[in-house]
Amino acid sequence: MTQHPEPDQGAPSLDQARRQIARYGLTADPQAVLVAARLMAAGARVGQAGEVHFGRFGLSTGRYRLLADLEDHGGEKSPSQLAASLGVTRATVTGLVDGLEREGLVARRPSTEDGRGNVVILTARGADKLRDVAPEHFARMQAIIGGLSVEERTTFLDLLARVVAGIDALTAD
Amino acid sequence: MTQHPEPDQGAPSLDQARRQIARYGLTADPQAVLVAARLMAAGARVGQAGEVHFGRFGLSTGRYRLLADLEDHGGEKSPSQLAASLGVTRATVTGLVDGLEREGLVARRPSTEDGRGNVVILTARGADKLRDVAPEHFARMQAIIGGLSVEERTTFLDLLARVVAGIDALTAD
DNA sequence: CCCCACTAGTTAGGCACCTAAGCACAAATA
DNA sequence: TATTTGTGCTTAGGTGCCTAACTAGTGGGG
Numbered sequence: 486m487t488q489h490p491e492p493d494q495g496a497p498s499l500d501q502a503r504r505q506i507a508r509y510g511l512t513a514d515p516q517a518v519l520v521a522a523r524l525m526a527a528g529a530r531v532g533q534a535g536e537v538h539f540g541r542f543g544l545s546t547g548r549y550r551l552l553a554d555l556e557d558h559g560g561e562k563s564p565s566q567l568a569a570s571l572g573v574t575r576a577t578v579t580g581l582v583d584g585l586e587r588e589g590l591v592a593r594r595p596s597t598e599d600g601r602g603n604v605v606i607l608t609a610r611g612a613d614k615l616r617d618v619a620p621e622h623f624a625r626m627q628a629i630i631g632g633l634s635v636e637e638r639t640t641f642l643d644l645l646a647r648v649v650a651g652i653d654a655l656t657a658d
Numbered sequence: 659m660t661q662h663p664e665p666d667q668g669a670p671s672l673d674q675a676r677r678q679i680a681r682y683g684l685t686a687d688p689q690a691v692l693v694a695a696r697l698m699a700a701g702a703r704v705g706q707a708g709e710v711h712f713g714r715f716g717l718s719t720g721r722y723r724l725l726a727d728l729e730d731h732g733g734e735k736s737p738s739q740l741a742a743s744l745g746v747t748r749a750t751v752t753g754l755v756d757g758l759e760r761e762g763l764v765a766r767r768p769s770t771e772d773g774r775g776n777v778v779i780l781t782a783r784g785a786d787k788l789r790d791v792a793p794e795h796f797a798r799m800q801a802i803i804g805g806l807s808v809e810e811r812t813t814f815l816d817l818l819a820r821v822v823a824g825i826d827a828l829t830a831d
Numbered sequence: 832c833c834c835c836a837c838t839a840g841t842t843a844g845g846c847a848c849c850t851a852a853g854c855a856c857a858a859a860t861a
Numbered sequence: 862t863a864t865t866t867g868t869g870c871t872t873a874g875g876t877g878c879c880t881a882a883c884t885a886g887t888g889g890g891g
Contacts, residue, residue: 501730506796508729509789513796520811521799525708525719526745527818528701533848534825535698536876540849546698547877556681557674565839572699577878579841584876601839601886616682623679623686626694629824637817638693644806644814645700651802652707706878709846713879720847738869750848752871757846774856774869 497522524648531629538625542618543588547573549622551581552590552607552615560607563596567605590614670695697821704802711798715791716761720746722795724754725763725780725788733780736769740778763787 502515502522535546544552554570555562564582568575582605585591590611596602630638675688675695708719717725727743728735737755741748755778758764763784769775803811 504730505726505792509792509796511793511796513800516808516811517800517803518796520803520806520815523815523818524701524803525704527822528697528704529745529848530822530825531698531701532705534828536849540876545876553678557677563839564841572702573877574879575840576842576880580877596839599839599887601884603840619678619682620684623682623684623691625828627686627690628828630690630693630697630821632820632824633693633817635689638689640813641817641821642693642696644810644817645696647805648803648814649700649703651805652703655707655798655801702878709879718846736869737871746847747849748870749850749872753847756871769869772857772869774854776870 497526538622539618542614544614544618547571547577547581548585548590549615549618551578551585552611555591555605555607556612556615560612561604564603564605585611670699711795712791715787717787717791720744720750720754721758721763722791724751724758725784728764728778728780729785729788733785734777736775736777738775758784 497519499515499519502518506513506515506518532546539545539549550571551567554567558566558570562570564575564578567582568578571578582591582593586593588610590608592606592608594604594606596604630641633641670692672688672692675691679686679688679691705719712718712722723744724740727740731739731743735743737748737751740755741751744751755764755766759766761783763781765779765781767777767779769777803814806814
């Protein structure tokens with residue numbers, strides 16, 4: 486039988502936050518802690534749902550993003566450039582390209598300018614795959630935030646950006 | 659190199675969204691697509707930063723959450739219960755407990771009520787570890803959303819909940 | 832001109848997550 | 862009572878992501 490995570494979990498309550506803070510005698514604001522925890526839970530949830538979605542097309546979020554980035558760039562890009570624009574390491578790109586190459590959606594060609602470099606090119610099958618996934622993909626994205634008004638979306642975008650900035654500030658140690 | 663000051667990686671631009679939609683002749687709203695894409699990027703970013711944070715204590719997000727949930731429950735819980743409250747599969751819990759048991763932060767004991775069941779218990783070392791991590795953990799969470807006013811936090815919480823509801827609606831097919 | 836530091840890409844090992852399949856035991860049913 | 866169905870946990874295999882270490886070219890400075 487199919488195992489899948491219970492729908493509503495991973496979303497902590499305010500009481501839970503309060504209890505944890507109290508247990509260690511800390512002074513953190515429970516609401517702040519709750520918001521952060523919910524954000525993390527939501528992030529995980531969105532990511533997982535996306536994975537399931539792309540899985541139906543024999544892809545994954547990472548693979549789709551690589552393919553889309555490639556097409557957006559004329560269908561030809563080096564692994565290093567891909568890593569930079571996708572925000573992952575080169576090692577991760579190696580793995581993604583390995584998988585996509587196995588499926589014939591992408592191909593590797595030695596670089597003509599740099600003896601140690603590669604160029605990843607989008608094959609016809611890769612372009613077809615993108616064309617295949619696109620309608621559902623965009624419909625899905627629209628459905629996810631469809632419950633928000635235009636003003637709410639703008640607000641959400643702003644809040645999201647500020648939170649990410651907060652994280653970046655912490656990360657830059 | 660990137661001629662355009664393409665902000666940060668993984669965070670797509672409105673132009674990019676527009677271009678992709680146009681390429682396939684679709685009718686999606688670029689702003690909606692942008693918000694969804696940014697949410698996914700933010701989720702991934704938050705998750706990764708958390709992983710780095712917990713890594714400094716020899717933990718991971720999953721392991722910490724399991725430990726915290728255990729303590730919140732009197733230090734004793736079955737793998738199935740843990741899976742349900744963490745929102746992951748039992749197989750994942752098996753892996754997490756394997757790791758935590760190896761470090762002595764947790765122990766397995768056969769259930770007295772159910773011959774095929776286990777009970778995961780928090781060891782003294784496990785409780786110590788939680789006590790160790792707590793101050794930085796809560797400070798970090800507070801810092802992340804510290805840039806938001808109380809009202810903004812409430813708004814953010816509401817928007818987040820509605821977006822997650824939208825995802826759940828899509829997932830339930 | 833050669834050496835050495837830097838860069839491109841891969842490999843190896845680790846973690847978290849998933850699905851699917853397997854065993855063991857429990858509970859419901861014939 | 863004997864059988865079937867369901868539940869608890871583990872194992873096996875796959876993906877994505879990371880860091881660290883390695884190979885192979887590039888290119889600058891002594």
